[in-house]
Amino acid sequence: MLKHSFFLLGEFTRRDFKGRYAGSVMGFLWSFVQPLWSLALFTFLFSTIMKVSPGIGERTENFAIFLFCGLLPWMAVQEGVIRATTAITENAALVKKMSFPSGLLVWAVVLAALLHEAIALGLFLVVLGVTGELSLSGLWILLIAVPLQIALTAGLGFLAAAINVFFRDTAQINSMLLQGWFYLTPIVYPLSLVPDRFGKYLALNPLTSLVALYREALLGGTMPPAGTLAPLLITSALALVIGITVFQRLKPVFADEI
């Protein structure tokens, strides 16, 4: 049963991946272009114009590298949640006419987002190698960061996917919320720039911990103290449990409501 679910998940992910780039001239190359474009824009805006620099306590002086460490997990979370929101409603034909575990549709977009991240990560590691900043010593931290990130993305994705079936405004609200979340996470700026009275709240943001984990992992750092991981750990676990519970509860009537 589980084995078959994995097989089906693979097929859905393939469908998502292939379907998305089919017919476009550059095809798969878009998954490289998109993160590079964001990187270029943000670097120009925040580093060149606004003169933000990673500052003290960060492992790199290069803003682009600092930024990309944060963009990597952010883009995967954002893509996963946004696409999961419409995963059920966009596949109305499937959900209404076929009998299958519809949760796989959510897992498939989360997985696809993760694959995009992996590609960008590979690219990033090559760039680090060229600039001589590559250090593999902290890479193992990703083994902790990525599962937590998946749990967070999938949990929020399941919740949003289920609610969107009944309340289509979810997709719009979600993209606004995510926009806010992006700027309230120290991705384009270091946490050290944030005034103290806000900084302590920003530290409660689970993505703050996630981005910190990525920076340690990719720039040869060490595992941050467990206490700083608490927001991420608790939020991810709660999101996954609540998301899947709500999804499973509402699933039997999806076909009637889409």
Add this chain to the structure above:
Amino acid sequence: MGDQVISASGLKKYYKVYARPVDRLIEGLLRRSRHTSFPALQGIDFEVHRGEGFGIIGENGAGKSTLLKILAGITAPTGGDVRIDGTVASILELGSAFHGELTGRQNIALNAAMFGLDRNQVLERTPGIIAFSELGSFIDQPVKTYSTGMVMRLGFAIAVQVEPDVLIIDEALSVGDGYFQKKCMTTLRQYLDRGGTLLLCSHAMYYISAFCQRVMWMREGHIEQYGPAQQVVPEYEGYLEGKTDRSDEKQPISIAGPGAPARLMEVVFEGKGTLRRGDPVAVDIRWTCEDPNASFHICVGLSRMDEVVVASFLSKRDEIGPWTGARFHRVRLEIPNLPLIKGGYKLYVFLLAEDALHIFDTRILDDVFRVEFDEYPMGIVEIDHRWLKEERE
């Protein structure tokens, strides 16, 4: 028999209908009811035996599709219980699971996986599916370039190659051209012969009768009739034929002509209510007139319940009559060998003047008899015929 693969008891399904989308949200948040309920299924009990063909018929909106969706596991019933013992594959809409940008071959893998096949089974059966679909080199083209017929062929090919314990098909047999339809039917027949269970929902009574031993006729969320196909199908067809009739105002039994110097006294149909092809039938007609010198002809019309005139019997044309010289008359029309093979019928009896144009009186025998059959026939009459086999020299 006795080995049930599906058993349903008290199956109910109510759909919530909201006037505005926001009502659904308000109901969810405030826990105050903002919907009206639409009953699609109101307590359905039935059983399907392993290895049988089971037909579900009824008009649009009778609840057939809702029932199939519940059986296919796509939607949950509001109440009641359904138990299915075995794997189920359903074709509720051919090709709905396809992704237009993917090739036919890629869609086979995805679709077959959704039907529950594992990787090895998919690899194993893909050549068979491609062969069955007869798509040839198109199989490696994106599905969006396919014609409707090609999409349906591929969809059907996958579903039948999955070999489930229970195959549920909703109105999907009108697949492609006649040649492919025949191929699908042969495949379904083989599937049944191998012991598969088929649940077929169709408006085409020919398919229902060809594949199903037992039939359930649904109407407005209820079971109207449930039993052997040769019993339920004619009842349903009779109901459909009579429906246009019933919606009209009740027609008067006797319509007297102007002046009415003559009228039909008694019109008696001699025969059973349910007949078979070849049975004898007769009509006994009596009439009266004020003037013994008046002359009469008789016409009997035989119509199907939907007012299609099947045959007419006119005394003048048959060089019988006219009847004259008395105030009471009586005639008997006999049909020794009824050529009708199915359906429900009504009789019109006209009392005519000597010119066979002016109508004195009319009598209608509504729903007077019904013709039953063993194996579902195409058409409504059996016509005398013979086949000549040409000998080669």
